[in-house]
Amino acid sequence: MYSTEALNHVISVAAASADQVDAEGAYPAAAVDALRGSGLLGLVVPEEAGGLGAGPQQFVDVVGGLAAACGSTAMVYLMHTAAAVTVAAAPPPGMPEMLSAMASGNALGTLAFSEKGSRSHFWAPVSTAALSDDGDTVKLRADKSWVTSAGYADIYIVSAGSTSGVAGEVDLYALPRSGEGLSVVAPFAGMGLRGNASSPMTVDATIPVASRLGAQAAGFGLLMETVLPWFNLGNAAVSLGLAGSAYVATIGHVSGARLEHRDEALSALPTIRAQIAKMGTTLAAQRAYLRSAAASVSAPDEETLNHVLGIKASANDAALTITESAMRVCGGAAFSKHLPIERNFRDARAGAVMAPTADVLYDFYGKAVTGLPLF
Numbered sequence: 001m002y003s004t005e006a007l008n009h010v011i012s013v014a015a016a017s018a019d020q021v022d023a024e025g026a027y028p029a030a031a032v033d034a035l036r037g038s039g040l041l042g043l044v045v046p047e048e049a050g051g052l053g054a055g056p057q058q059f060v061d062v063v064g065g066l067a068a069a070c071g072s073t074a075m076v077y078l079m080h081t082a083a084a085v086t087v088a089a090a091p092p093p094g095m096p097e098m099l100s101a102m103a104s105g106n107a108l109g110t111l112a113f114s115e116k117g118s119r120s121h122f123w124a125p126v127s128t129a130a131l132s133d134d135g136d137t138v139k140l141r142a143d144k145s146w147v148t149s150a151g152y153a154d155i156y157i158v159s160a161g162s163t164s165g166v167a168g169e170v171d172l173y174a175l176p177r178s179g180e181g182l183s184v185v186a187p188f189a190g191m192g193l194r195g196n197a198s199s200p201m202t203v204d205a206t207i208p209v210a211s212r213l214g215a216q217a218a219g220f221g222l223l224m225e226t227v228l229p230w231f232n233l234g235n236a237a238v239s240l241g242l243a244g245s246a247y248v249a250t251i252g253h254v255s256g257a258r259l260e261h262r263d264e265a266l267s268a269l270p271t272i273r274a275q276i277a278k279m280g281t282t283l284a285a286q287r288a289y290l291r292s293a294a295a296s297v298s299a300p301d302e303e304t305l306n307h308v309l310g311i312k313a314s315a316n317d318a319a320l321t322i323t324e325s326a327m328r329v330c331g332g333a334a335f336s337k338h339l340p341i342e343r344n345f346r347d348a349r350a351g352a353v354m355a356p357t358a359d360v361l362y363d364f365y366g367k368a369v370t371g372l373p374l375f
């Protein structure tokens with residue numbers, strides 16, 4: 001179990017710098033330092049590896065709390081955790097200390113999956129990995145299009161077409177920032193999640209084969225069975241954390257802002273109340289869906305795949321709707337930076353286009369429930 005006090009401390013640090021991180025497009029360094037010292041970077045890492053051994057429900061609670069304070073911090077945390085669970089599932093034999101370093105906060109991780117060539121189709125990297133003749137090293141060449149915490153993370157989990165040479169097979173490798181051949185190509189300047197440092201990176205490195213996660217060609221299975229459930233739950237939690245922040249700010253604003261000539265608050269307007277009711281009920285339904293999806297990932301059954309596919313897409317879309325309503329309900333005030341609403345609105349635009357994108361997930365969901373193969 002994590003310490004609530006430690007989480008609240010990280011949340012307060014993240015909240016205090018959220019506006020500056022957003023305005024300057026600055027990496028949330030203070031919040032990441034607080035995370036490193038909180039134990040939370042090892043939240044779902046098994047206890048025997050130095051983590052807290054928590055499950056999906058606690059994970060989504062922590063991510064949601066962070067997102068309500070600062071979307072960029074939450075996304076950095078999500079990418080670290082997705083990297084850590086993947087390392088836990090298939091630790092690279094040449095890096096025996098890496099998982100405990102990720103759990104303790106000494107090593108921040110991230111995922112370098114999306115590519116210039118295959119775009120959001122992260123399951124189909126066009127980058128290449130070639131084994132040396134003696135089989136000890138791999139020559140890796142990749143153009144990664146978006147890597148959160150680029151240049152700040154200590155460990156990059158990089159996908160590539162497998163050294164097997166078989167089309168559709170994937171390898172995953174762990175690359176330390178300190179190694180050669182990993183370069184940040186350009187600064188990140190996004191409309192939202194502006195502190196993410198989600199820059200393009202190139203990989204041109206010769207690395208030990210022992211830095212591979214799992215056996216040759218095990219990458220696709222890791223992507224689908226480990227990364228997908230944790231990433232989708234966490235990404236849904238980011239969306240709902242942002243939506244929840246906008247919802248709370250909206251209620252505060254319409255309860256306090258007055259129409260003095262009518263001696264009433266904005267909340268006296270029935271249209272405003274109806275909009276708030278739609279926001280609140282959509283949020284409550286999505287939170288309940290996220291709880292059942294997290295429970296289903298904890299104790300898998302025949303519905304788990306549907307939950308994993310459905311929760312990210314629906315939470316992403318709910319966050320779009322709720323933050324858009326918040327912008328409308330709060331009128332011109334929502335454009336101002338004294339409310340977090342316009343930041344929540346911009347940050348929430350990212351979820352639906354983060355891979356697997358909402359559109360792809362709806363297609364996969366439709367395939368899953370009609371008995372068609374996903375690929």
Ligand SMILES: Cc1cc2nc3c(=O)[nH]c(=O)nc-3n(C[C@H](O)[C@H](O)[C@H](O)COP(=O)(O)OP(=O)(O)OC[C@H]3O[C@@H](n4cnc5c(N)ncnc54)[C@H](O)[C@@H]3O)c2cc1C
Nearest residue numbers: 111112113114119120146147148198350353354355357359
């Ligand atoms: C803030 C941010 C941070 C990110 N961080 C990371 C990271 O740390 N690591 C990482 O690997 N990636 C990261 N990404 C990349 C992300 O996961 C996606 O790969 C990227 O946003 C896709 O953008 P694109 O322009 O390549 O989309 P495209 O693939 O060009 O998609 C364009 C549109 O086509 C739709 N589309 C594509 N294929 C299909 C299909 N088969 N069926 C239906 N619709 C389809 C998409 O839904 C989308 O609407 C990040 C993205 C953002 C915005």
